[in-house]
Amino acid sequence: MSQPVTRRDFTFGLAAGAAIAGAGSISVSAAYADDVSVPTPPPLPQPVSKTICFVGGYTKHAPPGGAGNGQGISVFEMERDTGTLTPITTFTDIASPSFITLSKDHRFLYALSEIDDFNKDGDGSVTAFAVDPKTGSLRKLNVVSSGGAVPAHLSVHHSGRYVLVANYMGGCVAVLPIHADGSLGEATDVVHNTGPRQPERAADNPQGNFAVSDHSGSHPHMIHSDPSGRYVLADDAGLDRVYVWTLNLQTGKLVPAKTPYYDMEPGCAPRHFQFNHSGRILYNLCEQNSKIVVSNFDPDTGAINNIQTVSTVTSHFRGSTLAAEILISASGKFVYASNRLGDSLAVFAIGSDGTLTLQDEVWMHADYGRAMMFDPSGTFLFCANQRSDAVTSFKVNKSDGQLAFTSNFTPVGSPTTFAFMNTEV
Structure with missing residues (x-):
């Protein structure tokens, strides 16, 4: 005979059932806990370095006949896949920075001003900048005399202790000491070149070349140390000579080498060089x-012995042209040269003995290309086209040295010089 279910029994039954159900639920969850995939958040973006491009050129403040459309030193970020330059800012507090260079550690940038009114002596000037390693932004440190009028080129000596300057109209080269904070001191040495007057044109000109170079006197166009840092060389485009010195690192004085200079073809106007x-x-x-x-x-010894002379234009070229810049690829297998007026880039292969063979002549796609420079990876070659107010670029085939136009045009007023760096992460 069944017993009647009391209210109390019913209550206890519900509680027990709930407990059993709860226990079963916990057991199922526990059984499957190891099989449940918990989504993990995506990793945070890692900071990457950027490639910064500095471009200088001629501004309105310049010697007579040299004024340009530039605003100062333009700063760009380079897109590494395409070579596209995106503007960041322009440093405008500088006159005609027609040549710029970075220190080896990229902490400092040095820019000449191609002017002749910096002081009562009619000198040009050199400005020192501190470079922000993470952004590439510039902070002016100081400005000093270049030691002569209308400087055309400057470089940092191999030791990192001096800036070397070629003063084109001043007919001299100067040595500027670099202080610990990257700023510059007054010249420790200024050397004036002298020699007989040379013809305005060379006898071995391209056929139909009516362009002339100024041979009215000494016109140093480039100064740089050799890779060992033992010697300093300067191209004098007015005297058609290559000068060779050693640099006393303690005094900052230039000492003529055993053979102090080498004569080039009369009228040829040696301009820039590469080792x-x-x-x-x-x-x-x-x-x-x-x-x-x-x-x-x-x-x-610093001795120079010529082994070859080769043209930067093909044999079919006729007309006026002036060569401007020369580069050597990171691989050491190719040499590139720019031709103003001819608006072309010459591509040379380097032989086992160092001699050159012209492989190609490429249209610059713009007018009066002067400076050229590779980006830090050597993937792109950039050209500063002074009269076109534009920078053009080419993709470099690192295997055969050939150039492919990227169709990228970057507007920059009267550009003449580059410097590149990768920022720190």
């Missing part, structure tokens, strides 16, 4: 006849 990676082959670009003179260079 190969061993420092034993010198490639010297002559402006007026658009030739490259290849020489053996002795890093022990």
